[in-house]
Amino acid sequence: LSERIYDFHQNTEQNQMQLNRKLLLRDQLYYAISPIFPLCGLYIVGSSLNGFGTLRSDLDLCLMITNRDIDQKSDAVVVLSSVMRTLKTTMLVVDQQLIPAKVPILRIKCGGAFSDIIVDLNVNNSVAIRNTHLLCYYSA
Secondary structure, eight states, rough: OHHHHHHHHHBBBOOOOHHHHHHHHHHHHHHHHHSSSSOOEEEEEEEHHHHHOOOOOEEEEEEOOOOOOOOOOTTTHHHHHHHHHTTTTSSSEEEEEEESSSSEEEEEEEEEGTOOEEEEEEEEEEHEEEEHHHHHHOOO
16 A cells, blocks of 8 residues: 555656746746735745646646735735736736635636636735745645
């Protein structure tokens, strides 16, 4: 059983080429978003970066617009709605869905070369950034 699990991991783990594609997609989304939030940062979080990603993993992104906490129930939804309006004007995005939750998410479906990558974008969820680093250290 251990050998089968190892083989499955070897055959499905995210490779460097897939990570590079996600980095490029992150950059393109950043260039689209940064005009409305000029001092923002857009960070990859979750399995794509912590070593647990597979070839089919989504791309989790955290948009940091301030170094202070924001109200996730109200402020984050307003920010994500602004991002959604901005991304509608790009050729990169084919569909978007705002998902209300404890930490609201903008789910983004891209087209073209990135049609196989689903993006989940949150706002100012710095815990996700810290957890990504923590799991990365655990898996090293």
